[in-house]
Amino acid sequence: MKPVALFVTCLVDQLYPRVGEAAVRVLERAGCTVAFPEEQTCCGQAAFNNGFQEEARVLARRFLDVFADAPAIVAPSGSCADMVREWYPHLFRDAPALLDLARSVASRTFELSEYLVRVLGVTDLGARFPATVTYHPSCHGLRGLGLRDEPLGLLRAVRDLRFVELPAAEQCCGFGGFFSIKFAALSGAMLSAKLDTIEASGAEVVTATDVSCLMHISGGLSRRCSRVRALHLAEILAGS
Amino acid sequence: MNRPVPPGDGLVDDPVALFSERAEQVGISVITVGTYDEAVERAVALCRERRVQRAALWDTPEMAPIRDRLRAEGVEILDPRGSFETLAGAEIGITGAEWGVAETGSLVLSAGPGKPQAASLLAPLHIAVLRSDRIVPGLATLLERCGPLPSALVLITGPSRSADIGLVPVLGAHGPTAVAVLLVAGLFLGDSG
Amino acid sequence: MPDHPTRIDLIRNIERALRDESLQRQMGKAMPASRRARADAVAELPEWESLRSAAAGIKDHVLADLEKYLRQLESQISALGGTVHWAFDAAEARAIITDLARSRGVRRIVKSKSMTTEEIFLNPALEAAGARVVETDLGEYVVQLAGERPSHLIAPVVHKPTEEIADLFVKKLGVPRYERPEELARVAREVLRAEFLAAEMGITGVNFAIAESGTLVIVENEGNARLTTARPRIHVAVMGVEKVLPQLADLSVFLRILARSGTGQRASVYVSLLTGPRRAGETDGPEELHLIILDNGRRRLLADPDLRGALRCIRCGACQNECPVYQHAGGHAYGSVYAGPIGAVLTPAYEGLERARDLPFVSTLCRACADVCPVKIDLPGMLVELRARAVRTGLASWRDRMLVGAWTFFTRSPARFMLAGSLGRLAQRLVARGGKIERLPYPLSGWTAHRTAPVLASTPFRTWWKSRQGEGR
Known part of the structure; x- marks a missing residue:
């Protein structure tokens, strides 16, 4: 049994607990013992991306304390995992006492599909999901963590799932954290282009590795009264 | 900080074949001939087909046979050492090309006395005569060998083009609408005439 | 600098661009074509x-x-x-x-x-x-x-x-x-x-x-x-x-x-x-x-270790072609000679962050630009750095300070985070209909102008986790 600490992320905790529950089931199915360190809150990405690095450092310090001893930290979010991996060492570059810890925690932090495929070597989780599904590769997972084949391999192994390609899949959905509020109309235009491709794909379900992008996409689909549903990859992998 | 060594060209099995393929892809017509005499014949034939009345040629020994033949056909040869305005009246420009670049399908022309840039630039049709043994695999090799540099060394990769209006590619934006190369495949002996 | 007197009104410029249908059509055609051309040429x-x-x-x-x-x-x-x-x-x-x-x-x-x-x-x-x-x-x-x-x-x-x-x-x-x-x-x-x-x-x-x-x-x-x-x-x-x-x-x-x-x-x-x-x-x-x-301004940029990499730029335009923000905003919205991701770095660097304070923020940090830049300029990293400088020098808006302040206040401990959730669940009774929110008040109104907002779950993950542990599984 592989021990992992789940970093569920703030959005999942309060808005999409079912994604967290699914992630737990999937990890357990893959042979992990899941712990949930209850002192966790938020990785600080929202503040960091908006330029508030002092505030981000406070949250990052908290994260480092909470997960200092975790053997592996797994998050159902490419952007949060990328925040820890890419930017924590940057945030503490002038604090030698914390830099080593930041690097060490960074090296132990993974996005869910990344952990399943790259670390555990698992692609088939015995899931069944009878629907037509397309996949939006979230930017930070795709270009930050280099996740291309991992999520697709997992989807391909799901029984009864019909996979369809998403046109221009690698285009950003326009979320970008506070960007979606500051530049709401621009973000909306980018979203609209993404929704057009999702609807054109013929999928009944669009999936991704990040609830942030999915919150954006599902908000747009719901405003359009579209029949396409947005589900996190973990929810599909937990299907049986 | 040491200057990083720029990578050289990749291996190219057959530079002449690659040059021909890629030059065609960018819109340069490649006319392969066995001898220089044949190149002269083809150049004259091209002018005849197009009913060329005025031509601009480089003033080099290599161009002399073409010049003489065209003159004999009644084509006016514009003074290669004349003004830009004069050369702007040409319907065809015929030049040499010092090098060919296989990777990009480019012709390389150097400026010099009797070798005005105007000859490869102003007329709607530009024809260059290139020896196949002057084709290098890529830009790195070219830049190793092309010195000492003339006042202008120009790499030409296709007809003048622009896609500025409506994203539609248009040929002949400012320079030639068509470019052809007479590729002399055999050894170049310069013994015609 | 007399050449650049006023602050770039990025929001207004973008709104104008989004209303310009011919611009949107034109860019929607040109940018994907440029991206494909580049990808093919590079793949070779x-x-x-x-x-x-x-x-x-x-x-x-x-x-x-x-x-x-x-x-x-x-x-x-x-x-x-x-x-x-x-x-x-x-x-x-x-x-x-x-x-x-x-x-x-x-x-x-x-x-x-x-x-x-x-x-x-x-x-x-x-x-x-x-x-x-x-x-x-x-x-x-x-x-x-x-x-x-x-x-x-x-x-x-x-x-x-x-x-x-x-x-x-x-x-x-x-x-x-x-x-x-x-x-x-x-x-x-x-x-x-x-x-x-x-x-x-x-x-x-x-x-x-x-x-x-x-x-x-x-x-x-x-x-x-x-x-x-x-x-x-x-x-x-x-x-x-x-x-x-x-x-x-x-x-x-x-x-x-x-x-x-x-x-x-x-x-x-x-x-x-x-x-x-x-x-x-x-x-x-x-x-x-x-x-x-x-x-x-270039030697000043050269002396700036976080941003000097921008001087590698060879003006190829690939970051612009690849940028979804640039595609929708168009080049003119950036309010200066250099547009797109490289412009969002160069304009603040050359013309001052005060005038160009919004430019570093007009990016989702999707990193498409960094992936294609042929001289490997860390554009997203530079945008992040410029954002931090804007905040440090007091150029952040009141709304940003409020939003981030509230966010960090409520995420500082699980207790506060749960409290925020409880308050949110009370408040959303006023606005949620059928499991979603169609309209939120300022400062979140921008979100619901273009999409619905999700509601907070009745049972947060950590509550579920506790009860699951309690059951002894």
Whole structure:
């Protein structure tokens, strides 16, 4: 049994607990013992991306304390995992006492599909999901963590799932954290282009590795009264 | 900080074949001939087909046979050492090309006395005569060998083009609408005439 | 800086762009096509990544020893009979060039496309000095006729549909209405050919300058730069200090990455390597060659370790083509000469963060730009850095401070986080209908203007987790 600490992320905790529950089931199915360190809150990405690095450092310090001893930290979010991996060492570059810890925690932090495929070597989780599904590769997972084949391999192994390609899949959905509020109309235009491709794909379900992008996409689909549903990859992998 | 060594060209099995393929892809017509005499014949034939009345040629020994033949056909040869305005009246420009670049399908022309840039630039049709043994695999090799540099060394990769209006590619934006190369495949002996 | 008096109103510019249907149509067509062309051209080269690393390495090497290479370039150009002028800022550069024109009695000037001369607002200064200045790149010519500025590094008129150009030609040139691009191009060719023949001075930018040989390299597709440098008696080339390369051998790397990144070509149609003015016995090429080496904020950027990498930029336009924000906002929205991701870095760096405070924020940090940049500029990292500087220097808006303040207050401990959740669940009773929220009040109203908002779950994850642990599973 592989021990992992789940970093569920703030959005999942309060808005999409079912994604967290699914992630737990999937990890357990893959042979992990899941712990949930209850002192966790938020990785600080929202503040960091908006330029508030002092505030981000406070949250990052908290994260480092909470997960200092975790053997592996797994998050159902490419952007949060990328925040820890890419930017924590940057945030503490002038604090030698914390830099080593930041690097060490960074090296132990993974996005869910990344952990399943790259670390555990698992692609088939015995899931069944009878629907037509397309996949939006979230930017930070795709270009930050280099996740291309991992999520697709997992989807391909799901029984009864019909996979369809998403046109221009690698285009950003326009979320970008506070960007979606500051530049709401621009973000909306980018979203609209993404929704057009999702609807054109013929999928009944669009999936991704990040609830942030999915919150954006599902908000747009719901405003359009579209029949396409947005589900996190973990929810599909937990299907049986 | 040491200057990083720029990578050289990749291996190219057959530079002449690659040059021909890629030059065609960018819109340069490649006319392969066995001898220089044949190149002269083809150049004259091209002018005849197009009913060329005025031509601009480089003033080099290599161009002399073409010049003489065209003159004999009644084509006016514009003074290669004349003004830009004069050369702007040409319907065809015929030049040499010092090098060919296989990777990009480019012709390389150097400026010099009797070798005005105007000859490869102003007329709607530009024809260059290139020896196949002057084709290098890529830009790195070219830049190793092309010195000492003339006042202008120009790499030409296709007809003048622009896609500025409506994203539609248009040929002949400012320079030639068509470019052809007479590729002399055999050894170049310069013994015609 | 008098050239840049006011704050760039990015939000308003973007809203205007989003309402401009022809712009959206045009960009929606052009940008994906450019992305595909680049991807195909790059996929053909197995050594692409090593070329990028080499290019970045050579640029960093030059930047580390910039003054040495610039002095070498100057002495080579002087030895060839050219003249080098040093300009600290835009005003100095304008003064040098207008003085050259005035002292030599120049009345007619042709220009080939140059972002650096856009940066120094050269054309109005020359016109004020009594010279007629004509842009000769087809796109730039259209931009000039329309009284606009270019909106893209290599496709200056990408924002303009053909019908508008057709109307513009009728109005400005008095020609019949031609609608096909090739007809419009032919009209421009004829008008501009006459300008070339009459011009006394040609002004160009410089893509690369080779220190060891004093060679200026100009890359183009149309042939207008060749005409600009071959015909007029005087050639004035304007380059930023960062354009110098040590040796001719370095050039192959940059030529290979520039054309493929910019237009998806293996090579641009014309690459001119110009080494000094016209030589004895030659009948074209300039009699006088002047090189203006411009600082205009570049050495300040060089001294900035977090941002100096932006000086590697070779102005290929790939980051613009790839950027979803640029595609929807268009180049003009960025309010300055450089648009897109590189503009969001360069404009604050050159013109001040105060004026350009919003620019670093207009990105989702999707990193598409960093993936394609042929000289590996860490654009997202620089945007993040500039955002931090904006916040540190008090340029963050009240709304941002409030949102981030509230966020960090409530995420500082699980207890506060749960409290926030409870408060939110109470509040959302007022606005949630059918498991979603159609309208939120300021400062979140922007979200619901374009999408519905999710509701907070009745049972947070950690509550579920606790009860699951309690059950002993």
